[in-house]
Amino acid sequence: MLEINVPGRDTYQIANIVFDYNGTLATDGIINDDIREAIIQLKELANVYVITADTHGNVKQQCSGLGVNITTFPTGDAATYKKIIVEELGADKTLCIGNGYNDIEMFKSAILAIAIIGREGCSGKLIEVADIVVTSIENAIQIILKPKRAIATLRG
Template sequence: MILYEIPGRDNIAVENIVFDYNGTIAVNGKLIDGVKELINELAKYAKVHILTADTYGTVAKECVYIDAEVITFPKENAGKSKKEIVRSLGGHKTICLGNGYNDILMFEEAILSIAIVEGEGACGKLLSKADIVTRSIEEGIEILLNKNMVKATLRT
């Protein structure tokens, strides 16, 4: 579990971290360099889940050495599928990271959400639902690994 103490706000106790796959930790179906190591570091503190419709059919190969549960779902109603997965994990104890329109519902369900702007861009509507926005997945994970960065960004 990770505990984030944020001045002026309730503390955030996190048991799960959910990553969207394509556009967030992968571009064109290929894992972004350096992400595997960062996610494995994060997995020392919370359960990691990677959600995908597996558009490119690469997630099993790309994530084989990541300490995470890969969850696939049908391409239809991806947003609803992601929301239900986060709800089943307990949204009140789950952080979500994503970049697309179909991540909006899971962001609304999560206790904390981070929008990632990577090589595939990010949905503008998603940015208004995010608690934090970063320029890369590496920055997003590094922020989660550094409690002071979360505190500095979210304090009142």
């Protein structure tokens, strides 16, 4: 379990990390090798989930060998599906990472949420509900692997 102790706020106990896939974990449906290695490191700290409507139809192939939990759902009403997944995992122990408008509801439910402004952009509305905003998936993962980086951003 990942623990993030934020002075003046809370100690967050993170058991689950939920990634949106397209635009967050993958660019144009592809996960680069550095991100693949980082996901393997994250699995030592928490359960890792990838959730997606699978726009490019390749999430299972791209996540092959990573040992992550993959959930796909229909493209219609993705926001509801994502929120339900987070709540079923336990929103009070789940950190979410995403970039899209359909990530807003899961961000509102999760104990911590990181928005990524990456190559595929980021919904401005999502930024309003994120706890942390970064400019790449690499930066988001490093905040998780080195949780003291989050303190300056989250400190009360």
